Amino acid sequence: MPAAFFTAAAQPAPQEPTGFFTDATLCIGCKACEVACKQWNQLPADGYEWRGTSYDNTHALSAATWRHVAFAERPCDGGGRSAPAALAPPPAESAIGTELGAPIRWLMVSDVCKHCRQAPCEEACPTGALIYNEFGNVYVQQDICNGCGYCVSACPFGVLDRAESDGRVHKCTLCYDRQKDGLEPACAKACPTDSIQFGPLSQLRARARQRLEQVRARGEDQAYLYGAEPAGEYSSLGAFFLLTDAPEAYNLPAAPRRPRAHLPRNYAWTALTAVAMAAVAGWAFAASFGREAAAPRRPAEAENEVA
Amino acid sequence: MNRSAFEGFSHSTLARAGGRPAGDRAASSAASAEPYYGIPYLKRPTWKWQIAAYFFFGGISGASFALASLADHFSASPDAAALRRAGFETSLAALLPCPGLLIWDLGRPARFPYMLRVWKPGSPMNLGSWILTGFGAVSALGAAHAAGQAGVLGPLAPLARRLPMHAIGAAGLPLALGMTGYTGVLLAGTSVPAWSQSPWMGGVFVASSFAAASDVLRLHLTVRDQAAPPGMRALDRISHAAKAAETGLLVAHCARSGRAGRALWTGRRGWQLAAGLGLSWAAAALAPAPKSLAARDAGVRSRLKRRTLQAGLLGLAGAFLTRWAIVHAGQQAADDTAAARAAAQPSKSAPGWRQQPPR
Ligand code: SF4
Numbered sequence: 001m002p003a004a005f006f007t008a009a010a011q012p013a014p015q016e017p018t019g020f021f022t023d024a025t026l027c028i029g030c031k032a033c034e035v036a037c038k039q040w041n042q043l044p045a046d047g048y049e050w051r052g053t054s055y056d057n058t059h060a061l062s063a064a065t066w067r068h069v070a071f072a073e074r075p076c077d078g079g080g081r082s083a084p085a086a087l088a089p090p091p092a093e094s095a096i097g098t099e100l101g102a103p104i105r106w107l108m109v110s111d112v113c114k115h116c117r118q119a120p121c122e123e124a125c126p127t128g129a130l131i132y133n134e135f136g137n138v139y140v141q142q143d144i145c146n147g148c149g150y151c152v153s154a155c156p157f158g159v160l161d162r163a164e165s166d167g168r169v170h171k172c173t174l175c176y177d178r179q180k181d182g183l184e185p186a187c188a189k190a191c192p193t194d195s196i197q198f199g200p201l202s203q204l205r206a207r208a209r210q211r212l213e214q215v216r217a218r219g220e221d222q223a224y225l226y227g228a229e230p231a232g233e234y235s236s237l238g239a240f241f242l243l244t245d246a247p248e249a250y251n252l253p254a255a256p257r258r259p260r261a262h263l264p265r266n267y268a269w270t271a272l273t274a275v276a277m278a279a280v281a282g283w284a285f286a287a288s289f290g291r292e293a294a295a296p297r298r299p300a301e302a303e304n305e306v307a
Numbered sequence: 308m309n310r311s312a313f314e315g316f317s318h319s320t321l322a323r324a325g326g327r328p329a330g331d332r333a334a335s336s337a338a339s340a341e342p343y344y345g346i347p348y349l350k351r352p353t354w355k356w357q358i359a360a361y362f363f364f365g366g367i368s369g370a371s372f373a374l375a376s377l378a379d380h381f382s383a384s385p386d387a388a389a390l391r392r393a394g395f396e397t398s399l400a401a402l403l404p405c406p407g408l409l410i411w412d413l414g415r416p417a418r419f420p421y422m423l424r425v426w427k428p429g430s431p432m433n434l435g436s437w438i439l440t441g442f443g444a445v446s447a448l449g450a451a452h453a454a455g456q457a458g459v460l461g462p463l464a465p466l467a468r469r470l471p472m473h474a475i476g477a478a479g480l481p482l483a484l485g486m487t488g489y490t491g492v493l494l495a496g497t498s499v500p501a502w503s504q505s506p507w508m509g510g511v512f513v514a515s516s517f518a519a520a521s522d523v524l525r526l527h528l529t530v531r532d533q534a535a536p537p538g539m540r541a542l543d544r545i546s547h548a549a550k551a552a553e554t555g556l557l558v559a560h561c562a563r564s565g566r567a568g569r570a571l572w573t574g575r576r577g578w579q580l581a582a583g584l585g586l587s588w589a590a591a592a593l594a595p596a597p598k599s600l601a602a603r604d605a606g607v608r609s610r611l612k613r614r615t616l617q618a619g620l621l622g623l624a625g626a627f628l629t630r631w632a633i634v635h636a637g638q639q640a641a642d643d644t645a646a647a648r649a650a651a652q653p654s655k656s657a658p659g660w661r662q663q664p665p666r
């Protein structure tokens with residue numbers, strides 16, 4: 001934890017870490033979560049733009065969109081399961097609709113800030129505006145953020161976004177205000193199918209594992225949990241998912257890197273290069289000046305020395 | 308976006324029913340190899356030209372200081388003294404625009420001091436802010452000493468001349484080296500595909516800063532008519548070594564990055580980066596041989612001087628273009644969905660969560 005020069009108020013006592021479990025197999029794409037989030041957090045609309053390629057009219061998370069329902073069209077076998085290819089491209093547009101026999105299925109999932117347990121955004125933030133709050137959620141202190149944009153590039157999920165209007169970054173707060181009042185976040189409250197579940201992480205993970213077994217037993221045998229456990233250098237996610245297709249199908253990275261894990265090596269190589277450059281310069285000066293040390297001064301220099 | 312021709316159209320099933328011209332359909336079925344409609348999932352870096360300019364000035368400032376302090380350490384000759392003075396002056400001059408550029412780039416400029424609210428070396432931007440602060444003080448002392456020697460500071464000159472420059476130079480050296488390199492570590496410490504895939508980005512910036520500083524010091528000494536062969540020979544050697552290191556590390560970075568680094572060698576940014584490196588090498592080739600500077604003939608001397616000036620300006624342009632290209636390649640890379648996928652491929656250290664699809 002970085003030491004702050006000015007500690008304003010006593011820190012709230014840490015609570016059991018909370019988070020989201022978002023179950024893609026239950027999502028019906030109703031966007032109630034998006035609407036509830038906008039409404040509760042008083043977020044402005046950010047356009048209504050059809051791309052002509054899907055029913056996704058929000059496209060991505062942004063400073064004003066903290067829940068985003070992805071609508072993916074994926075090839076599948078006749079039984080409605082994902083095609084076995086790890087990441088087969090969706091069928092060519094011309095084939096869809098003209099050939100009713102080419103089966104696709106619709107995957108939906110409500111994306112959100114992952115509230116990474118070791119969050120690259122928090123690790124990058126130079127001001128300490130990004131913190132883990134008492135619920136273990138990653139939170140931007142709006143009175144501190146100076147809009148440097150480092151977290152925007154650090155987040156491997158492209159969650160954080162700087163608002164043109166106020167120059168600060170914004171993202172899901174996991175309804176910090178509601179949690180402090182003992183309420184669940186607005187999106188989880190609004191979700192009609194319980195695709196979005198909120199709770200203490202330990203309970204959510206247990207529930208997610210049960211659910212995973214259930215959907216696998218029912219034939220969805222490619223289902224897996226995205227982010228319930230750490231994956232190598234990347235921590236577990238405070239908002240994790242049950243998915244049934246490759247992460248890329250939902251526009252999620254297959255295997256995010258944690259920039260901080262590579263930092264010691266980056267610093268070491270940089271220091272090595274700097275020392276090498278300094279050594280080369282020292283050698284160049286010693287060699288060049290040494291050879292001419294006895295040369296007579298030119299008048300201009302002698303003058304300068306005196307002055 | 309590759310869908311721009313289709314933006315604003317309203318309904319995908321309608322489009323598929325034949326509302327779309329054949330050419331467009333072909334274009335979009337090519338794009339449909341994208342798993343999610345070609346929508347990038349990374350956000351573009353917010354950094355614009357101010358940051359490229361800061362990397363340019365800050366790097367020159369740090370490396371000029373380092374060269375000045377090293378020249379001072381390794382030789383007491385008058386030529387070394389001239390070089391030291393030029394280095395300290397250049398360092399401060401290049402440092403002056405830096406805070407302004409950094410503040411300009413912020414979403415909330417008035418909150419710039421919050422950068423020093425915490426001590427957090429795990430954040431290269433925070434560490435860099437501390438380095439910049441400490442280095443600013445040292446660089447100002449160095450320039451004051453140089454000014455005192457030149458008698459510019461009036462009544463304060465004797466005081467400034469008495470500054471323990473050996474000690475200040477030695478104390479400032481690590482900070483100066485930090486200034487040249489933390490910027491590259493800062494870029495590498497992101498999830499931007501073109502920046503983050505090798506540990507050498509910091510080294511690229513260190514080497515590039517030394518190259519630019521040796522070019523600008525040659526320029527400075529020549530303008531001042533203090534371009535004596537020994538100093539110029541040293542700078543020539545440093546410039547060559549730094550340019551070799553810069554090019555080598557950049558090539559290594561690109562090779563290690565693979566598809567993720569593509570923005571660095573294709574498209575507009577690729578051209579700019581190649582041009583930046585090319586200009587920088589052209590400057591090295593154009594700079595007259597240090598020995599020839601001892602020529603007696605006035606005509607020859609003025610021709611050589613002109614060539615040194617031209618070479619210095621070319622070198623500076625190259626260094627600027629290199630930083631410009633690297634910073635802006637980040638935006639191109641964040642939009643490039645295939646680069647993002649390449650950077651997030653499962654690896655031993657980051658295996659991802661979908662380890663082996665069953666069956
Ligand atoms: S998903 Fe991105 S913004 Fe959210 S906690 Fe993780 S790194 Fe931070």
Ligand code: SF4
Pocket residue numbers: 124125126127128129130140144145146147148149150151152168169
């Ligand atoms: S933009 Fe704000 S929250 Fe993000 S890293 Fe900078 S200061 Fe921290």
